[in-house]
Amino acid sequence: MKRILIFITAVGVAIVLCATIPHTQEPAPRIHAVDDGLALTPPMGWYPWNIFGQDPQNEKLIKEIVDALVSSGLKDAGYSYVGPDEGICFLRGNDGRITTNLERYPSGLLGLGNYIHQKGLKYALYTDAGTHTCSGAMPGTKGHEFEDMRQFAEWRADYIKIDWCNTEGQDIVKTYTTLRDAQRAAGHPIVHSLCSWGDGEPWKWAAQVGHLWRTTTDICAPGKADWDLAMNIAAINEKLFPWAGPGHWNDPDMLITGMPGLSEVQNRAFFSLWCMMAAPLMAGNDLRDMSTSTIRILTNPEAIAVDQDPLGVQGHIIRMDGKVSIWAGKPLFDGSQAVLIFNQGTSWEAVAIQPSEIGISQKTAFYVRDLWRHTTAGPSISSNSVISVRVEPNDARFFRISRSNDFPLPPIIVANTYRVSLRAGGSSPQELNGMITLTNKGSSELSLWKVRQDIPDWLSVSVAKNGRSQTVANTVSTAGLKKGLYHAVVRLDNTDPISAKPMSAVYYDVDLEVTDDVGGTLR
Ligand code: GLA
DSSP, rough: EEEEEEEETTTOEEEEEEEEEEOOOOOOOSSSSSOOOSSSSSEEEEHHHHHOOOOTTHHHHHHHHHHHHHHHHHHHHHHOOEEOOOSSOEEEEEOOEEOOOOOTOHHHHHHHHHHHHTTTTTTEEEESSSSSTTSSSBOTTTHHHHHHHHHHHHHTOOOEEEEOOTTTTHHHHHHHHHHHHHHHHHOOOOEEEEESSTTTTTGGGGGGOEEEEEEEEEOTTTOOOHHHEEEEEHHHHTTTTGGTTTTBEEEEEEEOSSSSTTTTTHHHHHHHHHHHHTEEEEEOOTSSSHHHHHHHHOOOHHHHHTTTTEEEEEEEEEETTTEEEEEEEEOTTOEEEEEEEEOOOOSSSSEEEGGGGTTTTTTTEEEEETTTTTEEEEEEEGGGOOEEEEEEEEEEEEEEEEESSSSOOOOOOOSSOOOEEEOOSSSSEEEEEEEEEEEOOOOSOOOOOOOSSSOOTTEEEEEEEETEEEEEEEEOOOOTSEEEEEEEEEEEEEETTOOOOBBOOOEEEEEEEESOOSOOOOO
């Protein structure tokens, strides 16, 4: 549908434009069918493929990246899922089971997961739905779906990317549904990332099956960013906006921010586009070697706040003005909204937006927050103002527009650790304690995390506030326990303080080793 828009720009020129009103598509299911509380905002983390490809991946590299993720400030900005992609990390033995490739990962894949969890990060692994992974170097899950998902659960994976190579003759919906059933049967909470590059139009059915799905081909060949390809991918992914929402996301592939081949302006524009599309933010650059500008872009809390907004709406293009696209349609949890103006031309452009175009009613006072310059303009009155901006080639201006001069950041939860590991020696009953601290890097107060009461008798968990953080005390009582290894997954739930929407659940592991049979009775 087309309509005519007439407005006056900052320089007083009358413009008549034909605007394309987006074609309405079949609405997506509102809620992820698996009510597991996972990925209610787009997953953030790091995956190796974009910069490294397969060969250099090994335990040393992944651990160095994990350390850099923490020391660079990315962890505090919300990045949490990390682990190997297709990097020959496991092999299939003669008994049909997958086991760690110990040459590359000497601590084993459980050991790597423990390392990641101890740092307060979440563990991501990779596999394929067919006979083999894409390079053919690793086994796929075909015919082994249940055993493999059990093994990933034993390795304590929190996230699994499942590729679609070597799947000739397989029905895509049935295959990924079986994999989902296998994940549920394995019992460990896991984010399911489908990677069929748009094959089988997963946006139409995969909300029932997983938490995110790739919508396009790979964003680059390993090692170098490809700007034109990334822009094609953005154009495809943008059109799929009706299908995304909390727990089910369109995934236009991992980030290329900070990779060789992009200017600072392109890095910033790219990151703005991915945040506007509520895309998963899986960094794809070498975190051990980042410029200050790359770190600043990847950790900009005001841009991340748009991506991680609890309403989970994907923004889209509302108008094209030559080579300039105007993106809106992304309401945020506090009643504000995000607006992005992106210039794909070769010279700078002056752009004007009528407040009414983005739904601001007449005679309303509004403030405009520049998410890269961190400045606020306003109040302006909608009936006599246009929003006028200048945009350089390749650049994106990224704004948040609100009736109030307050731009709260949604909750971003950072844990000191996701693993409590305790050991009890001797046959007398003991009480042991392990603490987890959850810090909200957003700007509003959270209520107390609620503990799900599905924990074993030997464990009790209580939560207390400690300034901006909350401490989660885990108390283990060994009375009456037999010698052995014990394990529990603790789940905590909360809601966003402003929108009251559920927040992604927090999970962590408690491991207990009891060295002797213990007397006494259980609490
Ligand atoms: C596919 C995926 C990539 C990467 C490679 C590994 O191409 O789309 O993201 O996982 O496989 O071979």
